[in-house]
Amino acid sequence: MEGCEAIAEAAVRVGCRFFAGYPITPQTEVPEYMSRRMPEVGGVFLQGESEIAAINMVYGAAATGTYAMTSSSSIGIALKTECISYLAAAHIPAVILNFQRGGPGIGNITASQSDYWQCVKGPGSGGHRCMVFSPSTLQECVDIMGTAFERSQRDRNPVIILLDGCIGNIREAVELPDMRPAPDIDASDWCLSGCEGRSPRQLLPYFRPDPKTCAEQACAMYERWQKEDVLVFEEALADAEVVLTSYGTAGRIVNSCARRLRDTGLRVGIIRPLTLNPFPAASFSGLDPAAVKLVIDVEMTKPAQMAEDVRLALNGRIPVKSLEIPSGVLPTDEDIYEGISAILQGEGIHGI
Amino acid sequence: MMEHKILIAGFGGQGVMLMGQLLCLGAFLERKKVLMLPAYGGEQRGGTSNCTIIISDEDIGSPSVRRYDTIVAMNQPSFNTFHGFLREGGQILTNKSMVELPEEDGRTTAVEIPILETAARLGSERAANMVMLGALTAACGMVGKAFVQQAVVSELGKKRPDMIELNLAALDAGYSIMSDPCPVK
Secondary structure (H helix, E strand, O other): OEHHHHHHHHHHHOOOOEEEEOOOOOOOHHHHHHHHHHHHOOOEEEEOOOHHHHHHHHHHHHOOOOOEEEEEOOHHHHHHHHHHHHHHHHOOOEEEEEEEEOOOOOOOOOEOOOOHHHHHHOOOOOOOOOEEEOOOOHHHHHHHHHHHHHHHHHHOOEEEEEEEHHHHHOEEOOOOOOOOOOOOOOOOOOOOOOOOOOOOOOOOOOOOOOHHHHHHHHHHHHHHHHHHOOOEEEEOOOOOOEEEEOOHHHHHHHHHHHHHHHHOOOOEEEEEEOEEEOOOHHHHHOOOOOOOOEEEEEEOOOOOOHHHHHHHHHOOOOOEEEEEOOOOOOOEHHHHHHHHHHHHHHOOOOOO | OOEEEEEEEEEOOOOHHHHHHHHHHHHHHOOOEEEEEEEEOOOOOOOEEEEEEEEEOOOOOOOEOOOEEEEEEOOHHHHHHHHHHEEEEEEEEEEOOOOOOOOOOOOOEEEEEOHHHHHHHHOOHHHHHHHHHHHHHHHHOOOOHHHHHHHHHHHHHHHOHHHHHHHHHHHHHHHHHHHOOOOEO
16 A cells, blocks of 8 residues: 555544645645545545644544544644644644655655654644654554554643655555444543533633643653653664664664674664654663664754754763764665765774 | 565556556565555656565665666656666666667666567557566566466456456566567667
């Protein structure tokens, strides 16, 4: 299946029944697919007059307890951040797909990873945070969809799935989740469902009666994510002398390069975050500085962004070098292999 | 590790994406790892159209390819644009009636496939892309002919059951052309 269609179908199968979108390459196939699929499952598809309209429609639909989703790309997500902040303030769940394109500005439509800071650090004003997933393959995208909706509903907080134009456009074989009859999360204690027999509810992004309590509850949630919700792919860390780290499309390329590097005799480990927030800091802090000489961070953006969190987690115990592929360039296996080899040679670690 | 990187290029309407999808489905049926990255212009018919296909025994890395093992050029602009992306020792299959090969450069191995003539002889020029798919299946050697036949039957049989015999015959003919001992220019 094509990436956008597989991801959209997975969302439908795990219970998404409202989708509002607005066209922008490289994700237009998601709203296109949803426009014919939603009516088939009794859901609603709406095309907004803008990205901002679309996510505000999601705000309204999700307030009724419906699994709701929107998607866009980089600059479109920038427009949506206003309402993502509103969702967080009003405690309304939603799933937001970001098919990253090259940037800054309008950029280009080639795959990129330049929105790490945008989505992980500041998805809107006001200092709130979103859980951010970062699948590498189409199968991982499909597998993660149920977890994304469940956690968004559980926390009543927006979730972002950080993708790119490559994942959206490739065709791969995928095993889709089974069709769930209906979302099994009970939202009746908070959602807007008609107030007959009870007092009216409001889900507003302002007039917080007690800012201190709200802030403390949010922080407690973020801390709980860090303890309980980290997802990470780790490989061959036990005897690694060099550890490669990356996410998304860069992650699948790094996996392939690690095999080639191991063929040269280098002991290569991999830490590939599947959640960028919460970040798998413990995977890095658990590395043994006596064994691991170097961590190489590979990102499709320049300057590197995730590298800051890698350095924070390592706290100076192991050196970190970044291989930075400029935003809007989809690297080949050879580009990444040669880039990593050059870093290793520069550090005097391994002659390839 | 066995991995084969293929580019199929032509213009919209020549069945470039269909060839790619059928080869991928054949590879999937044979339980290979397979990835396809399509690229095309705004037009469905007449615009540029190409797709990258990677078939492998192991997990596939980047969909972006520096050098291809096999390139299919369905028209002259595709040949001109992409023949430089062939790896040393790789092979280009061309649509004989639409691609004029340059003077021998000693580097590019091009095989001219008379897809239009072959398809016309079998009953309809519309099956020309199936002739090329057969030739490509033989050239890449990563997918058994039987699996590509199965893909053709399952994908095209539903839409045009009346055309299935022609499509399979065209596939077979293309496969046989590549089995000819001396088609190399």
